[in-house]
Amino acid sequence: MRTFKIVSLVLLASMFLSACGGGATPVPPTQAPAPAAPTAAPTAKPPEPTKPPAPAKFECKDKLGCVDIGPSDPVHIAYAFVTSGDNSTLGLDTKYGAELAIDDAGGKVLGHAIKFDGQDAGCSAEGGQAAATKIAADNTVVAVIGTNCSSEARAAIPILLTQAGLSMISPSNTAPDLTDPAKHVAGYFRTAHNDKVQGAVAADFVFNQLKFKKAATIHDGSIYAQGLANVFADSFKKYGGTITAQEAVNVGDKDMKPVLTRIATGKPDLIYYPIFIAEGGFIAAQIRDVPGMEKTVMMGADGIFSPDFLKAGGKNVVGMFWSSPNFSAFGSGYQALVDKYLKKYNVKGTLAPFHAHSYDALNMVLAALQKPGVVVTDPDGTLHVQKQALRDAIGATKDFKGITGNITCSPDGDCADPKIAVYQASADDFAKLEMPKTPAWFPGGPDYKAP
C-alpha cells in the first residue's frame, strides 16, 4: 500500500519535475517580446532539436516574433479539429482535405518536409481552449488550420491569435460574428462561407423564386443550425413572408413525426432545416408519412449536402432543395480531389462538405509562406518564419485560385468566395446517390424554373 502512496506522489512529482523548466531563460534573442502580442510560451522556448540561430546572422524584428526551423526540421502546421465524438466526421473530413493538399504539394514546402498534426477540439469551448493552449505551447508551429465549430473558435482565438501570434484559417466556421467588423480578431481567416449570406440567399429563393409565403424552420440546438435558421427566418420575414413555426429537435432524436405533425398544423409551404445528416435524414425519411406534410417542400443547407444524406432520407429527397456553396463554381480539380479522397481513406463518400475548403486553406498557408519577405532563409538552410509577415501575406491573398473558387481575403477575414447557390435533387441524382452538380438557381442568375 505504501508503494502506491509513493507511486501517487511520484506521479505528482514527475509531472512537476518532468516539466521543470527554467523560468531562468530570459527572452531569447530571436523573439521580441511585445506586451500586446507576445509569443507562444511564457517561458520562451528555443526550438528543441537545433541550436538557436546565431544572433549575429538573423535578428527577428517581426512584431509577433519568428519561428525558427532548423535545416533538417519540418515546417510544422497544426490543426484544431473535432476528431472525436458526434461531429468527428466533420473534423476527419477537414483533416483529410488538408492532408490531401500536403500530398499534392509533394509533402514539402521551401525545401522542408511538412509536419501536419494537431489537437482534438471536441466541438466545445473548453475543448477549443485546451487544443489552442496545447498548440500555442508548441513554438514550432507556424500556422493553424482550424477550427470546425464556432464555439471552439471563440475560445481558441484569444490564445492562438492574440497570445501566440499565430494565424488561423478555418475551413468550416460559418458563424457570422467571427468576421463581424466589431468582433473580428486579426489573424483569423476562413475559407468557409458566412452564414449571413447563406440564410439570406435561401430566403430570397423561397420567397421570390418559389413564391412561397409560409415557411417553417427546424434547428437542432447547435450554434450553427440555430444561427442559420434565425437568419433565414429574419430574412424571410423581411421579404414579407410568414414563419409559421420555428421548431427545434435535439441531436440524437430519431422520431421526427411528432415534431412534423406539429408543424403540419401551421400548413407551411416549405420547411427549412439547416441541420446535419443524422437528424436531417430522419426528417426527410419520415415527412411524407405525416398527414398534412405530403406536399410540403423541403430545404436543407450545407450540413446535409452529402450523398450520405440522400441515402438516409430515401426517395423523399427527390425534388428537395439545398442552400450550399456553389460547387459547380468549384475548380476542375474538385473531382480529382474527391477521387483521391475516396481512394486514400477507403470511404464510400466524402464525410462532410468542407474538405475542399480545408484543401484551399492549407494551400493558402503554403502560398503565403512562399511569398517574398515572409520567410528568411539562412545559407545553411535554417528558416525564420516571421509571424506578422505571414499573417499579412495570408490576409493579402487575392484571386487565389482555389478549388472552392477565387479566394480573396477581406479585411475582416472572410476569404471565401461566397457564392451560395440553391440546388435541387432530381430522381436521377437519387438513383445514382450523387448530389446534383449544377445549381438550380443562384443570386443574379436566371430565374428558377421547376423541372
Add this chain to the structure above:
Amino acid sequence: MRRFFERTSLTDIVMFVIGGSLVALVIIGSAATLISGKYGSREWFNFIVYGVALGGIYAVIAIGYTMVYGILRMINFAHSEVFMSGPLTAYFLADAWGRSGFLDQNPVLGLLVIFALAMAVSTMVAVLLERIAYRPLRFAPRLVPLITAIGASFFLQYFFRGLYGANIKVYPEMAVLKTNVQLGAYSIQYVQILVIVAAAIMMGGLQLFIQNTRTGKAMRAVSEDKQTAALMGIDVDQIIVITFIIGGALAGAAGVLYALMFKQVGFLMGFIPGIKAFTAAVLGGIGNVPGAMVGGLFLGLAESVGPNLFLDGLGIPAPYQLKDAIAFTMLVLVLIFRPTGILGETLAQKKA
C-alpha cells in the same frame, strides 16, 4: 385523521406540493391543448402509435438492464454498446442484400438472418463483457463495476468506430415495410406494426421463460439471493452468463428493430437509447421484467405525446426540444408517488 397527520412529515407535504403542482401543470396544459383543438383525432392516433412503437424498443432494451440489475445489482452502462454492436455489424449484410435486391424479394428470410446475425454479435459482446469486466468484480462495492461498465462503454464505442468507421450507415429501404395499413381514417406502417409485435413477442416469450422453465426459476432464485441459491445447488456463474446472453440477444434484436424503424446506425447510436432504456427500467420498477415493459411504453408515450399535449398548451415554443425533460419529469412524478416504480420491485429486500 389524526393518525394521518402524525404520519406525514413536512417533507412529505413539500413533496406532495411539488408533485401536485407538476400534475396541475400537466392537466392545465393538456386541457388547453385539447380545448384549442389544434390536433385532430388522427394526429393523436399517430402520436400514440409513434409512442408505442418507440416505447416497445425502449422496453426491449430495458429488459436487458433490468435483468442484469436484478441479478448482479449493477447498472450495466455498457449495455448501450451491446445494443449498438449487433445492428452495426449486421448493416453490412443488410446493405449488400438491399443493393442486390435479395432483401426485397425475400423479406422474411432476409430479416430473420439479419436478426440472427445481430443477436449473435450482441450476445458475444455481452458475454465477453461479463467474463472480462464484470466477473472479477462480483463482490466489489456497487460503484466499482459501474466505473468498469463506463470504461467498457467508451472502449467499445471507439473500438467499433475504429473497425467500421465514424460515418453514419443507413439501412436499406424495404418496400414491404413502408407500406401502410389502413384502418378507416387511420393508418399505420408495417414497420411500426413489426416493431410493436416483435417487441410484444419477445417480452411475452421472456416472461413465459422466466415463470415456467427451470432455468427461469433459477434466475429468479439467484436474483432473490445469490448465496442461498448457490447453497441450493444452482450454478450461479452459469445463470449469470445465461442472463447476459438473453439480455444481449434481446438488445441485438431491439437494435435491428431500431435500425428498421429509424434507418441510421453509427457507433454512438447506443448512448441515448441506453439512458432512456435505463430510465424505463427504473420507471417500471427495477429488477422487474414486466415493469421494464410498462416503463418503456410509458416513456415512449411521454416523449411522443407529452410535448404536444401539455407543453404546447402552456405556450412553450419549440416544445420538442424539451421532450427528454418531460420524460425525466414524468419519472420524478412517478417516483414521488410510487417510490419503487410503477410495478414495484420484485426484490424482497428494499435495500438496494
Add this chain to the structure above:
Amino acid sequence: MSQSPTNRPVALSTALGAGVRIGLIGGIIAVSIALIGMLQAFATRDIISSVVSMSQILLLITFFGCAYMAVTRSGSTQPIFALITGALTGLVSSVLVVALVGLGSVVRLGDMFINATDQLYELLTFKQGLVTGSLYLMGLGLATGVAAAVIYRLPSKARQPVVTAIVGVVAFGLLQDLIRVTLSVWEALTPALKFLYKANGLSIAGAVTLFVLIAAISYIRATRGNQIQSGLNGLPPASRKTLRWAFILIGIVIVLLLPVFLGLYLSDVLDFVGLYLLMGLGLNIVVGFAGLLDLGYVAFYAIGAYTVGILTSPEHATGIIHNWWLALPFGVLAAVCAGVILGIPVLKMRGDYLAIVTLGFGEIIRLLALSDFLKPWEGGAQGIQGIPSPDIGPIRFVQQQLTLPLLGKLQFTPSQQFFYLFLGGCLLVIFIATRVKGSRLGRAWMAVREDEDVAQAMGINLVATKLMAFGMGASFGGLAGAIFASKLQSVYPHSFNFLVSINVLCIIIIGGMGSIPGVVVGALALVGLPELLREVGDYRYLFYGGVLVVMMLTRPEGLWPEATRRRELHEEAEPAEAGPALAGGTTVK
C-alpha cells in the same frame, strides 16, 4: 486473475493447451488492433528512430504479453516446457495475423472493415510481400514468445529491472512529443534531449542508455530500497521532524511556482485538474460521505456557471453586476438552492432510483439551458458571452510580463493566473471538506451511508442530513462552474452534458471514495491522462475506457483510499459466502 507461478510439474499437454488458447486470444487481440487502424496510425511514429516503429512495438507487446501470461499459467518447472509454451503462444498469435493478411488478399475485407487496406497488409508483412512477410511475422512471433519465456525464467531480481526498463524505454518513446516539448524549456537539458531523441523517436544510443539507467535504478531500489527506508526511520525524531518540515516547505514553494515551471500548456491542464477537483470534492460529499449516488452533478456546475454568466454578461439585459467576484456568491447560492430542491423529491428514494432521478435532473437542466423556451434569458444554443475575468483590484487577468528575482522576465498568461484562483478555491474547499468530515455532520453522513434505517433509529435527522449533503456538494459544484465561466469568458449549454457527471464520478471512485487525498490523486490521474493520451490522437477514448476498466480490476479501492475501505475490500479477497454480515461492501444507497 493470473495465478502465481507454482512449482508443480505440469504435463506438457496442459502447458501446450494453455499456450494455444492464450495464443489464440493474443492473435485476436493483434488482429483487432490491426483492424481498428491503430497500427496504421502509429506507423509514422518511431519508438527507436528508424529501427522500430510504434506499430511494431504494439504487435510485439501483444505477442510478448500473451506469451508471458501463457508461460506464467503453465507454471512449469522445466525450462524447456516454458520455452516451448512461450514459442507456441507467440507462433499461434502470429499465425492468426498471417491468416488476416492471407484472407485479405483473397476477400475484399475493406468493404466492411475500413482499415483493412493494402497499406495495412504491407505494414503487417513488413513490405516483404505475402509469403516472405508471413514468414517474418511467424518468426517474430516465435522469437517474442521465446524471449518472454526466457525473461520469465530469469531470477526475479533480474527480471524486474529488465521489464521495468523495457516499459520505461517504450514510455519515453511513446510520449516523445510531450517530453520533448516540456523539457525543452530548460536549456541545460537540451544536449541531453538531443542525445536521447532524434527527429522521430529515440536514438539508438539514447534507447540503450535509458534501458541501462532504468534497469539500474530499478535494481537499486529493489535491493537497497528497504535500507534507505529504514535508514530514514532510524533517524532521531527531531531531525525527522525537521526533514518533514523541509519537505513541506519545498513542496509549498514548488506548488506556488508551478505555473512558472510548467509553461503554458501544462498550466492549462492543471487548471482543468483544479476544476474537476472542485467538482470531485463536492460530489465526494454526496457520494463518498453520504452515500447518495448522484449522476447529475453537472446540473450544479451548470447553474453556477449560468448564474454568473447571466448576471455579468453585458450582452444581456440581466447583466447588472460587472464584477465577477460580486456575482460569485449568487452563483454558489443558486447552486445550493438547486441542490436542496433536487434533494427534496429524492429523500425517500434509494440506490438506483436516486441515481436515475439525479441523472434526469442533470439532463433537464442542460435541456432547459439549450432550449428556445429560455433563450431570451440565457442565450439558448448560442450561449452567453462576454463574461468578465476575475479581476480584483490591481490584479488583471490579462497577459503580462512579470519580473521575478531569480528567474528574470516571464510571460504570465491568464491560464497561469487562473491556476492561483483554482489553488485558492481548492484549498478552501479541501479545508471545509476535511473539517466537515470530522464533525458531527460528517459522522452523520457516514452513518447514513452505511445504513439509513439504523442511522434514523439512532436519532439522526435523515432529511436535514441528506439535504445538507446535497446543498454543500452543490455549492462546490457551483463554485467550479463560476470559475469555469470566467475562464472561458463564455458559457455554452453543450459543455454541460452527462459525460461531465460521469467523469467526476470516475474521479472520486478511482481516487478512492470518501477520501479527500484520493480525490486529488484521482483528478490528477483522470484529467491529466486524456491530455497525456493526446499523443494517441484518435484512440484517446479507447485507451481511457481501457484504463478505467484495468484500474477497477486491479485496484478497486482506488488510488488513495480511506483506511476503512481498504480493509473492507481486502477482506473480500477471501470467498465471502458466509452470510451478508461479513461481506461488507454494498454500502452505497
